[in-house]
Amino acid sequence: MAAADSQVLIGLCDVPIGKSCTSTFFTNKIGDLPDLLPAFSLRYPYCAICGSALVHVVQVYCPLGASRYHRTINVFACPQQQCSGKTESWKVLRSQCLESEIKAKSDSQRMKVKEPPMATSDWCEGADDWGIEEEEGTSASPAHNHTNTQSSFLPKLDVSYGLQALSLTEAHQSASPRPELVFPESVPIFRPYYVCVLEEGDIDEQTDMEDAHRLLREYEMREGVAVMQLESFEGQGELERYEKTDAKHGDKVFSKFMKCISLCPKQILRYSWNGSPLFITDPSSSLTQTVPPCSYCGNPRVFEFQLMPALVSLLESINSTSELLLEFGTVLVYTCRDSCWQPGRDSPAEEFVLVQKDPDHQLFSRPC
Template structure:
């Protein structure tokens, strides 16, 4: 998902992710749910809700490098599933992580050297007791999957040569797994993971089957006394003009939102860095009052992407007995305009989310 484009990019739910397979997700992956994938040298811990202090659940991961930056760049969004925290900005956390390609290569080389060392030091008969005994879950691709044990390395102890064949117990003793940076927090629940596929919004407007929809749109504009261009101004930017587009039923912002979404009701995410967000209701404050500047470098923040209502129904767990859920109308993610990052940093940068509840949740169920 590129971070600069002429058109809005639409994120759609793709196939489910099966991390039991060899093709696991990495920080390159844009996805729904699951556990966030850490970047090399970045410690990504599970954040807590600022309101109720409960652990937050991972909602989406977006890989979005900037064309003018040498950094890999991934944004992870977390939410509180406590109903009292729904619709409140403090119940959400946005973390931005970055790394250089040299960090990726170093991590890959270190993992490769570690595997070679394990193979050289382990006795040849270590594969006799398990079909895949030499497969210890070390990632073949760059980036490790974020788990409860944040970084787990395979170490083997040297075994002095002996003429007598060792028994099975001595074989097992020659292998040991030591844990580094053990995460004290137990692994919590997670939403089912799905890949996110990306298309341009303009692809839908060019669809030959949209003529009828455009005709209905023109009829709506005549009936409500507001044009699509006027309603589109409600979508954001620094100079919104809400009074200009008051439809007869009094909710021009929501109408504009619904008409825009109707081009692709299945969209779970809209991406347009430095573009205009699509508000679902009229904001109580203007953008300068709503969105604080970057707390690290002081630069202003810019709109990057937003989560859409269709995502709500996809946020479910594999446990049928679990009642975890997140309710929202749309979540607008704002990030540092300069995407500041200190070389060698091992902590993600916290960004800002504006949460708008759904004026009529029934429309999306």
């Protein structure tokens, strides 16, 4: 169960990432190629089922509040039809580094740049300006020109690993060049978009409500179930009731899923570190056994975020001559509770992903 004061962050699709824009590992985005941390190397992931190169789905910058590490998570999936909806065809990679490592890498690259010979005029008019241009040239700068809506997913982590609070802050943009990436030939790429972030409690109740009510009415008519409002009972907390006990497909979990996202049906991502996931189908009773402990330190993994059905319609290939197929109900990402990391590590750590199929594909297949 999530802590009582847990907050949920909502990710929404923002403007496309244009050719003139750049991104770094600080950037929350859909599609594109992953941005590696400085001095990192990536052995590009392949599908465990068919062996095809995976496509990059989302990148989330999500440092833990009590940690000194920058932290980015990249999610990949296989776009082949025979692998659609299968957990084995997805991969999640977590990358971390310290600010000192970024600075060291930047300093190392500046040392390799050959300084031009000093002219005699440098001793004259510009003598008092020594160092100013260099400092300005190496100061932190935004990774792109869209920082007004770029927020990071920042859960607060205390020594007992409890989720205390969540905050939305602009990621500090360090001046670090994009690492050289080597990819296999014909890597599939989804069209890139920025992701903006807001707290679920800040969503205007009137936002998209007309569309939400339409979807709910269609669902209720088709499934013969009326989704009732949550009602509070003193001493019992919030209980959810339904006019009929079962939908036609017998999935009350899906009905709850629809109710929860109706306030913001266009959400593409829900973030709640160490919180409770929103299941689209009934999870197995042995879910705690399904999610394995961290393969690096042996500690338990916790839920961190999930991808939502509205993301499916946004995943389009940048190549108009090729079609990339990726369908899912929701994708649940679980990561090491301690976010363990060995100093000096230069490659991402693989985390656990669980894919749930959409029990009612037609409901989410309409464009937003």
